[in-house]
Amino acid sequence: MSNLQPARGTRDLLPEEKRRHQYVLSKAYGAARLFGFQEMDTPLFEDTSVFYRLGESSDIVTKETYTFDDRGGSSLTLRPEGTAPVARALISNGLTQDLPGKYFYSGPMFRYERPQKGRYRQLHQAGIELFGISTYHGDVEAIQVAEKFLTDLGLRDKVSLEINTLGDRESRDHYRKKLVAYFTEHRDDLSEDSKRRLEKNPLRILDSKDEGDRQLIKDAPLYGDSLTPDAHAFFNHVLQSLESLGIQYTSNPRLVRGLDYYCHTAFEYISTDLGAQGTVLAGGRYDGLVKSLGGPDVPGVGWACGIDRLALLITGEFQAPRPVMILPMGDAAEKKAFALANELRAQGLITETLYTGNLGKRLKKATKANAHTALILGEDELTQHKAQVRLLDQGTEELVALKELAAYIKANSSL
Ligand code: ATP
Numbered sequence: 001m002s003n004l005q006p007a008r009g010t011r012d013l014l015p016e017e018k019r020r021h022q023y024v025l026s027k028a029y030g031a032a033r034l035f036g037f038q039e040m041d042t043p044l045f046e047d048t049s050v051f052y053r054l055g056e057s058s059d060i061v062t063k064e065t066y067t068f069d070d071r072g073g074s075s076l077t078l079r080p081e082g083t084a085p086v087a088r089a090l091i092s093n094g095l096t097q098d099l100p101g102k103y104f105y106s107g108p109m110f111r112y113e114r115p116q117k118g119r120y121r122q123l124h125q126a127g128i129e130l131f132g133i134s135t136y137h138g139d140v141e142a143i144q145v146a147e148k149f150l151t152d153l154g155l156r157d158k159v160s161l162e163i164n165t166l167g168d169r170e171s172r173d174h175y176r177k178k179l180v181a182y183f184t185e186h187r188d189d190l191s192e193d194s195k196r197r198l199e200k201n202p203l204r205i206l207d208s209k210d211e212g213d214r215q216l217i218k219d220a221p222l223y224g225d226s227l228t229p230d231a232h233a234f235f236n237h238v239l240q241s242l243e244s245l246g247i248q249y250t251s252n253p254r255l256v257r258g259l260d261y262y263c264h265t266a267f268e269y270i271s272t273d274l275g276a277q278g279t280v281l282a283g284g285r286y287d288g289l290v291k292s293l294g295g296p297d298v299p300g301v302g303w304a305c306g307i308d309r310l311a312l313l314i315t316g317e318f319q320a321p322r323p324v325m326i327l328p329m330g331d332a333a334e335k336k337a338f339a340l341a342n343e344l345r346a347q348g349l350i351t352e353t354l355y356t357g358n359l360g361k362r363l364k365k366a367t368k369a370n371a372h373t374a375l376i377l378g379e380d381e382l383t384q385h386k387a388q389v390r391l392l393d394q395g396t397e398e399l400v401a402l403k404e405l406a407a408y409i410k411a412n413s414s415l
């Protein structure tokens with residue numbers, strides 16, 4: 001017998017949870033659209049090189065990807081995130097000729113992680129990417145979209161915005177040297193993964209979730225002390241803009257991004273309600289990415305949010321929309337029901353039909369389906385071109401002409 005459980009770390013999104021996801025998604029896209037972002041999709045898998053560029057190969061383990069050879073021998077990777085694929089699409093489609101480019105994406109991502117509440121192996125993200133704006137205005141705009149989105153979701157006062165700067169290349173080189181010196185001094189206390197990172201990409205150590213590493217990270221040099229004056233000025237412009245917009249934030253000098261192409265602003269929106277899975281939206285500037293993929297030197301800034309985590313945070317009922325239920329009693333009525341249902345649907349009413357069972361059973365089913373209205377269609381009603389309309393919330397019943405049904409339902413039922 002086959003295993004009927006979904007694979008570890010994956011789950012079915014049943015209608016109620018799917019509606020929560022759709023709701024979150026609609027707010028994300030709604031906010032992005034107001035700022036002129038356009039929706040795009042990239043494939044669920046990419047050539048592995050899109051995610052692992054030269055010199056990063058030892059990160060395959062730490063980046064938690066599903067990487068495999070297909071039957072033709074190509075190495076493919078299920079996308080763990082959306083930014084690199086969108087940047088790849090920018091290059092493949094010649095969109096670097098048409099900047100600034102503002103894109104919104106959403107969909108499943110895949111990471112081989114230890115599953116727990118708010119952490120899955122197939123997760124769902126939505127995100128924005130803003131290409132071609134090298135000044136701080138891009139960073140501020142990205143944060144503004146996040147603000148609008150989280151406010152519309154009713155979650156802005158349940159999360160806090162933490163922000164930091166990673167500076168420019170010069171700041172980064174300076175910082176990397178200090179970091180390597182510090183961690184080399186404590187090499188023996190580092191986890192095996194982090195020892196490897198120390199050679200390849202020391203900044204990724206700061207992302208480590210290993211307890212021993214975390215202890216060392218606490219006393220590691222701070223990025224802020226390695227910033228060039230230009231990088232300082234850039235960050236100050238961002239912070240001043242947030243202040244003048246009335247956007248609340250906390251500076252977090254420990255907030256970093258491990259990958260080399262990140263620079264300047266890094267930010268995260270964090271909830272205290274989800275334990276260790278508290279980050280619901282994370283973003284920043286990644287000026288080196290497009291170039292590292294083989295494209296022109298196009299700057300970028302953006303963010304991604306975790307739809308699964310946001311869906312856990314939102315409150316309220318997410319019920320299915322309520323239908324009108326047609327209950328045709330007898331052959332002639334059953335035949336008439338098809339066309340009648342279509343007439344109601346043409347008027348925008350969600351309409352379903354119950355074909356079997358006695359009247360009492362069907363009324364029970366209609367109530368269970370949360371119908372607001374039951375239309376009882378029998379031989380007598382049919383000859384009069386009428387239907388017996390039962391308003392299920394009120395429990396009242398009235399004979400209404402078929403022609404007037406839609407108007408009557410709209411006027412009397414809570415749809
Ligand atoms: P974390 O520190 O929680 O592992 P991350 O730094 O790996 O997060 P990002 O790559 O920045 O996360 O992804 C953006 C957002 O996607 C996260 O803030 C989070 O809300 C969500 N996310 C990331 N990984 C998962 C996962 N395994 N399951 C559910 N949501 C996730």
Ligand code: MG
Pocket residue numbers: none
């Ligand atoms: Mg992670």
